[in-house]
Amino acid sequence: MDGKTQLGEFLQARRSQLRPEDVGVPTYGERRRVPGLRREELALLAGVSASYYTRLEQGQSLSASPEVLNAIAAALRLDESERRYLHDLARPDRQRGRRPAPERTTEAMQQLLNVLGDVPAIVLGRRSDVLAWNRLGHALFAGHLDPGAPDLPTRRPNMARLVFLDSHVRDLYTDWPSKARAVVGNLRMVVARHPEDVALHTLLGELSAKSAEFASMWADxxxxxxxxxxxxxxxxxxxxxxxxxxTLNSGPGPSMVVATTEPGSPSRAALALLAQVTGEAAAQTRLSCDPAQTRPRTAKT
Structure with a gap:
């Protein structure tokens, strides 16, 4: 999907979700065949010509100025994240083919991950691939998976895939739709910044094909x-x-997701218990894998 298509679909979808009464557009009691604002109504609110806005929505133009985009964003009642997304979609240079660099955890981020021993933390790439996690992060978010999986690029878990397609991760969230919408919204922002990422588009295609819920949320x-x-x-x-x-992210590279709890709360106690249980299990695994610890002792004569 190219930038023109994405920009047009986004504008059309958000225009259809605005009711005339939400923005003070009189309808004089007329019955409308389709929901939402008409193109000419949105153009009037944004202060641009109807023909120009139509060309923009139909993908016939990607040359909108920042001022015009801000006016359209205001007319559509977009928040700050949505406004940035609109500007990313309309960037004139986003059509150039640039191969994304391979993702890896930086040494500084690995040090931070190690320091956060009592706080669940995972390092995610732009496609939500798990690049690394600490022991408690693995235990909280995906304890049923191999803890060494992030070390192998071909086996790395993907949190977006897990949220939609893995029943264990899905059952972790009491309000799963809220988590799912957050995952979809974040992926939309990423695809606007990295339209050339073939692996990202492959992931989106897989999720759309395997999850009707993802496909529906993506269409919104x-x-x-x-x-x-x-x-x-x-x-x-x-x-x-x-x-x-x-989510902690100081630049264009990987981000770190940490999970904190209120001091003195039952949730903090639950995390402490999880740390104890998984720590004991890890110690037992190390013990069973150490030949020196498992070799039978011979009696001295």
Whole structure:
């Protein structure tokens, strides 16, 4: 899908979701064949000509100025994340073919991951591939998977795929639709910034084919930045807990997602219990894999 198509589909979808009464457009009691604003009504609200807006929505132009895009964003009642998404879609240079660089965890991010021993943390690439996680991050988000999977590029878990296609991860979230919409909204922002990423488009095609819920949410064109969000979870080992998932990202590279809990809360106690249980399991695994510890001792004569 090229930039013109994405820009046009986004504008059309968001225009159809606005009711005339939401923006003060009189309808004089007329019955409309399709929901939402008409193109000429949206153009009037944005202060541009109807013919120009029509060309923009039909993908016949990608030369809109930042001022025009801001006016259209205001008319569509877009929030800041959606406004940035609109500007990304309309970037004139986004059609150039640039092969994305391979993703890897930086040394500084790995050090931070190691320091956060008592806080669940995972490192995600732009496509939501898990590049690394600490022991508690693995235990909280995907304890049923091999803890060494992120170390092998061909076996790396993908959090978007897990949220939609893995029943274990789906059951973790009490309000799964809220988490799912956040995942979809974030992927929309990523695809606008990386339209040349073939692997990303392959992932989107797979999710659309295997999950009707993903396909429906993707068609809504809702954008959501997954920066800070509380989630009620139900972990199979420690039961219910509420975490705040925060995304830490200081640049264009991988991001780190950490899950924090309120001090002194039952959720903090649940995380402490999860750390204890998984720590004991990890120690037992190391013990069973160490020949020196498992070799039978011979009695001295």
């Amino acid at each position: 064109h809702h954008i959501k930045a997954c920066t800070v969000a509380p989630y009620d979870m139900h972990h199979p080992l420690v039961g219910p807990l509420t975490v705040v998932q925060q």
